[in-house]
Structure formats: C-alpha cells, structure tokens
Amino acid sequence: MxxxxxxxxxxxxxxxxxxxxxxxxxxxxxxxxxxxxxxxxxxxxxxxxxxxxxxxxxxxxxxxxxxxxxxxxxxxxxxxxxxxxxxxxxxxxxxxxxxxxxxxxxxxxxxxxxxxxxxxxTDIPASLDTADPGAGGPATDGHELRADVHESEFRRVQALHESRLLERGNEERFDRITRQARDHFGVSSASIALITEDSQVIKSVIGPLGQDLPRDLSLCATTIKHDRTLVITDASVHPQWRDHPLVAGGPEVRFYAGHPICTAGGWRIGTICLMDDRPRAFTDEDVQVLRRLAAQVQIEMWV
Structure with a gap:
C-alpha cells in the first residue's frame, strides 16, 4: 500500500x-x-x-x-x-x-x-519528509533526524522566499479572504501569517489581533508543524497555552484556530488563522470552512 x-x-x-x-x-x-x-x-x-x-x-x-x-x-x-x-x-x-x-x-x-x-x-513536501512523524518514512537515529530537520527547515524557508510573498507587502486579494474569514466566523480578527526562519510576518490582517512577532512567540509557528488545523477554544485554561505571553499578557488571546498554507511544492510556509479575546466553540464544520479558506489562499498564491 x-x-x-x-x-x-x-x-x-x-x-x-x-x-x-x-x-x-x-x-x-x-x-x-x-x-x-x-x-x-x-x-x-x-x-x-x-x-x-x-x-x-x-x-x-x-x-x-x-x-x-x-x-x-x-x-x-x-x-x-x-x-x-x-x-x-x-x-x-x-x-x-x-x-x-x-x-x-x-x-x-x-x-x-x-x-x-x-x-x-528536490521539491518534496514537508508532509513527506522523513523528519515528519506522520509521514510514514523510515526510522532514523538522533543524528540523522536532526540533520533531516535542519535540511527540511532550510528548504521550507527557501520555498517561502521563492514565493516572493514577503516582498509584496499587503495585497487586497488576500485581505478579501481574511475579511471573509472574520465576517463568517464572527471573530475579532483573522490573519494570514508567513513564518520565516526567526519571525512571524503578517501578510494580511483584519481586526486588532495579529502582528509581526518573533517566531518563538507565534502560535502560527506551532500550526505549521503539522498538516492539520490547530484549534484552541480557551487558551486561558489549556495547560499547554495558559502561560503563553500572548495569553497570559499582551492581547490576552483566548481563542485561536489556524490551518497551514502551502507552496505548490507542499511546503508549509504560513497559516490562515482566527483569533478572539474570548473563548469560542469550533465545530467540525467550522474546521472544513477554515480549510476551504486556506485553499483559497493557496490558489491565490499559485496564480
């Protein structure tokens, strides 16, 4: 198989x-x-x-x-x-x-x-890389795994820069999608974030939440680690997120939902995400809608 x-x-x-x-x-x-x-x-x-x-x-x-x-x-x-x-x-x-x-x-x-x-x-998607736990690749020892992760990250960042999205700044074609996302879900903010080697760069944001950040503070940097939607319905009571600086202080994020966006080669270079300062439920149907919005972002990237 x-x-x-x-x-x-x-x-x-x-x-x-x-x-x-x-x-x-x-x-x-x-x-x-x-x-x-x-x-x-x-x-x-x-x-x-x-x-x-x-x-x-x-x-x-x-x-x-x-x-x-x-x-x-x-x-x-x-x-x-x-x-x-x-x-x-x-x-x-x-x-x-x-x-x-x-x-x-x-x-x-x-x-x-x-x-x-x-x-x-030379263009294997991140989801197929042997360093990805869900890829079904061969087992590797610690040294091989670290080398694989380093190579994968290098190629992921290279794919981001080759997309030239960082050079173009804000674009209305992406703002239309984030505006649609915020209005559909009724959240305070929706954004498209690109993850570089050391930072989160906001490509589009509608609402007060969403800003350029160091990568280690970015929720979206966690989202791109896996090929699935990350949903945090109430970060203030979640053991993994309640002490995060964006939750415990600053904008006091409570709700987050993000899905990766990929280059044509399959490299996860960023996310489309929703944020709110109050807890929210997020259904399976909501996940499907967010994934379709992510597909719209990718289609715009590929045009």
Missing part, C-alpha cells in the same frame, strides 16, 4: 509538470463518477487535505487519462496499491518509486526518457 502522502505528492507533481488546470482535472474526475467536491479536489492538489484511497485512485486515473488524451510524456500519478495500478492500464506512465535513506526518489527514468540516469526530486 503506497503511503497516502507520497501518492498525493505524485499527483501534485504530475499536475504541475503537465501544466494541467485544476478545473480540467476536477471535470475528468467527475466524469469517472467521483463524488468529492471541487474544493476537496483543489485542496488535495494543493497538499491541503487528504482524500480516502478510493478517491485518490480515481483522481490519479483522471489525471492519467488527461495525460493520455494530450499525448503528454510527463510521469503519471501513482495509485494506492499494485492491483489498482495494474488494472488502470497506465502502468507504463509510472516510474518505480523508491524510498531511499534520504528522500523519496524515482528509481527509473520517466516514460519516453531513454537516459540511463534516475531523477531525484
């Missing part, structure tokens, strides 16, 4: 390399009787959400059908298991994936490539 995040990565890389449009991928997926909605498919192709194996395989098949119809020689999207791959009819589009001691790489050249050298990717 192929690791879900690795399967997702192959789909993202295929769509990027073939310059496929997300809407075309979604329509191809619908034509195969897929029942995930457009936001879920876009989120998956942004590295934002994970789909069940059946949907991942159906989407991989939709992508590979598009490659076939256009005559593209780009490597195809992989399936979750050998049976699904063999029955797809697209096995020849797929290079063998090999989990090396350092990174995921391709053990064979792409279809149509007659060179003798294999290709190693």
């Amino acid at each position: 192929l690791n879900g995040y690795l399967q997702q990565w192959t789909a993202i890389q295929t769509v990027r390399a073939a310059k496929l449009q997300p809407e075309d991928v979604f329509m191809s997926y619908l034509g195969l009787s897929g029942d995930a909605n457009e936001f879920e498919i876009e989120g998956y192709l942004c590295g934002l959400v994970m789909l069940p194996a059946a949907d991942r395989d159906l989407l991989a098949h939709a992508i590979n059908e598009l490659l076939d119809s256009t005559g593209s020689m780009v490597d195809g999207a992989h399936y979750s298991d050998p049976d699904a791959e063999s029955s797809s009819g697209y096995s020849d589009y797929l290079r063998t994936l090999n989990l090396s001691p350092d990174r995921y790489d391709f053990a064979a050249p792409p279809a149509g490539d007659h060179s003798t050298s294999s290709t190693t990717s």
